[in-house]
Amino acid sequence: MLAISITWVTSLTSNPIIPLLATATESDSAYIMAGVLISLIVIYLASIVGAEICARLNMPPVLGQLLGGLVVGISAFHLLVFPEGGGDSSNSLIINFLIATTGLSLDGAAIFQINSEVISVLAEIGVVILLFEIGLESDLKELLKVGPYSAIVALVGVAAPFFGGTLGLVYLFGIPTVPAIFAGAALTATSIGITAKVLAELQYLNRKEGQIIIGAAVLDDVLGIIILAIVASLAKTGEVELTNVVYLIISAVAFLVGAVLLGRLFNPYFVKIVDELRTRGQLLIPALIFAFALSYIATAIQLEAILGAFTAGLVLAETQKCQALKNQIIPIADILVPVFFVVVSAKTNIGVLNPFVPENREGLMIAVFLILIAIVGKVISGFTVFDQEETNRLAIGIGMIPRGEVGLVFAGIGSTTGVLSGSLDAAIIVMVILTTFLAPPLLSFVFQKPEQVSVKTKK
Structure with missing residues (x-):
């Protein structure tokens, strides 16, 4: 989620992919296309096999996609490896296969770099589509209704693991202050993509607990961007740039509120435009244009593309075209979302x-310490929900546990800036791995599908 805004900026300035693309011949482009196609074959096979196994075991299919990514990634078969995951062209079986079957003449390392970037971008588009779909499934009125609960859950879910992790590392392990703060910051994130997908599969997305989790995860994402800016500034200069922090806070609030308010004014015109169109995709294409436009605006003001996509979904969910749009976005999500989950997992090296x-x-x-703090800090946040209704507070806390690719971005920046030692960097990666893989089965355990609940009630 945070990955695209960071890696894309660096790739524009220092990544060798740009000059490689500029000098690529038509035959080189054919090899690149071949590599991308083989990568997608591997991704879809890993996704469908893993998801099917988990579905038959009555576990969330998204867990199977994550496990499938581990199997084909840097941790096992090296079919799908990425530079940021520690892979290179020499240990990429896809590149070796291309060389063996096509007589690859271009430098394999160059093809590997370009292929990795293309697949990574497809993965990021996948999570944008996922959050747009989640926005369509969400009810803005319900989100606003549980807004205060979501805010409390988000704030506690950020503060508890941050202070617990930072202080514990300093006083229990003797870690210097700046690396400890960086590691503590990595504990604050929540991977909204993974949790939202599991909630949708369990049919809990529109229930109160699901809405609180989604709202809190969105706020967590905003807070995560701000915290990342703070710790990145701290890592580079040793001090925090207050103006940058204030800018991020103001822009995040202004974007969310402004987009929703202007969206309500835009909705009648959107419906009118759609009704006037007579070509294929008359509903889907304008909706994607709107979603991508808000995603771009969010990225341009240093926020997250997924924040824009989620907001676009929320806005269009209030139109009379909502149900038809949901039906049309599902096949797009089925194509792109598995790429995101498999790639996130494939980049993770469990060798640590x-x-x-x-x-x-x-x-x-x-x-071990970070994992305990990561889990307890988020579970505690669920128990801050106090109301008169019967609410599954444990499920809310567990829904905030997965760190996913957001935590990996913190670790990656800390590692590249030299702030984190090898052991602390490895510890953060282990924490990210386990919290990411624990959350789906735990959510499945503490939540029951609505129809299961109704069946038990009838009995």
């Missing part, structure tokens, strides 16, 4: 979990 490697042991000890 090996206790038999001496240099991993210190990181594992710190990782």
Whole structure:
């Protein structure tokens, strides 16, 4: 989620992909296309096999997609590897396959870099589509109704793990202050994409708990952007740029409120335009234009593309075209969303979990501590919901647990700036892995599908 805004900026300035693309010949482009197609074959096979196995075991299919990504990624078969995950062209089986079957003449490393970037961008588009779909499934009135609860859950879910992690690392492990703050910041994130997908699969997205989780996760994402800006500034200069922090806060609030208010004025015109069109995609294409436009605006003001996509979904959910649009966006999501989940998992190297490697042991000890803080800090946030209704507070807390790719971005920036030691970097990665994979089965356990509940009630 945070990944595209960071990696894309760096790729424009220092990534070798840009000059490579500028000098690529037509035959080179054919090899690139071949690599992308093979990568997509691997992704879809991993996605469908993993999801099917989990579905038959009565577990969330998204967990199967994540596990499928682990199997084909850097942790196992090296079919789908990425530079940021520690892979290169020499250990990419896809590149080796291309060389063997096509007589690849261009430098394999160049094809590998370009192929990796294309697949990563497709993954980021996938999460944009996912959040647009989640926005369409959400009810703005219900989100506003649970807004105060979501705000409390988000604030506690950020503060508790941040202070608990930072202070624990400083006083229990003797970690210097700046690296400890960076690691504590990595504990604050929530991967809205993973949680939202599980809630949708369990048919809990529009129930009160689901709306609180989604609202809190959106706020977590905004807070995560602000925290990331703070710790990145701290890592580079040793001090926090207050003006940048204030700008991010103001722009996030202004964007969310402004987009929703202006969207309500825009809705009648959107419906009128759609009704006047006579070509294929008369509903889907204008909706995607609107979603991508808000995503671009969010990115342009240093927020997140997914924030814009989610807001666009919320706005269009209030139109009379909502149900028809939901039906049309599902096939698009089925194509692109699995790419996101498989790629996130494929980039994760679980080799850092090996206790038999001496240099991993210190990181594992710190990782155990971070995992406990990561889980407890978010679970506590669920119990801050106080109301008269019967609410599954434990489920709310568990829904905030997964860190996903957001946590990996914190670790990646800390590692590249030299702030994090090898063991602390490994500990953060382990924390991200386990919280990401624990959340779907735990959510499935603490939540029951609405129809299951109704059946039990009838009995």
